Amino acid sequence: MRTARNSLSALALLAPAPLAAQAVAECDPAPPVTALVEPWEETSRALADGAVRVAVIEDGAGGVDLLVLTLPPLPESEPDPDLPPPPQPPRRCRLVSEGGIGFAALDLEGIETAENPDLALFDLRLPALRFVPESSELEEVTLRLTFGVADDSLSAEVEEPPEGAAP
Numbered sequence: 197m198r199t200a201r202n203s204l205s206a207l208a209l210l211a212p213a214p215l216a217a218q219a220v221a222e223c224d225p226a227p228p229v230t231a232l233v234e235p236w237e238e239t240s241r242a243l244a245d246g247a248v249r250v251a252v253i254e255d256g257a258g259g260v261d262l263l264v265l266t267l268p269p270l271p272e273s274e275p276d277p278d279l280p281p282p283p284q285p286p287r288r289c290r291l292v293s294e295g296g297i298g299f300a301a302l303d304l305e306g307i308e309t310a311e312n313p314d315l316a317l318f319d320l321r322l323p324a325l326r327f328v329p330e331s332s333e334l335e336e337v338t339l340r341l342t343f344g345v346a347d348d349s350l351s352a353e354v355e356e357p358p359e360g361a362a363p
Contacts, residue, residue: 218352223289259298264290292352300325300334316345
């Protein structure tokens with residue numbers, strides 16, 4: 197897993213307690229490309245036939261966020277064969293963060309995906325480390341994203357490890 201460059205223990209002590217829940221926000225403005233964590237081959241992925249792209253970015257406070265780019269739903273109607281195809285709509289940009297301070301690390305190598313065509317949903321799960329409030333500890337969790345294919349919605353939640361699970 198990639199960890200932030202700064203001292204994790206110092207950042208964890210500065211974290212507000214209790215941490216707010218993970219948040220999904222529009223990119224406004226979009227983060228600069230210099231925020232992308234390198235090497236890009238390990239910290240970015242194209243999923244769902246390219247309709248979803250994710251990348252790990254530095255959040256500026258020593259943590260990392262997940263940059264999510266999605267294509268809006270395509271129109272239901274068939275294009276007119278006598279006309280040139282319409283341009284592809286621009287991607288929608290959103291950031292997924294943990295409590296406003298970011299995650300300690302996100303592991304794109306461990307991504308698992310699932311599709312539910314009946315409900316028009318696309319699920320994404322990836323291993324993450326988050327800061328534990330008022331300590332220098334990190335906690336292993338799973339970040340789950342659910343994409344609504346028809347309405348371009350995105351929700352995020354952190355799944356705690358099962359009780360008694362080994363760290």
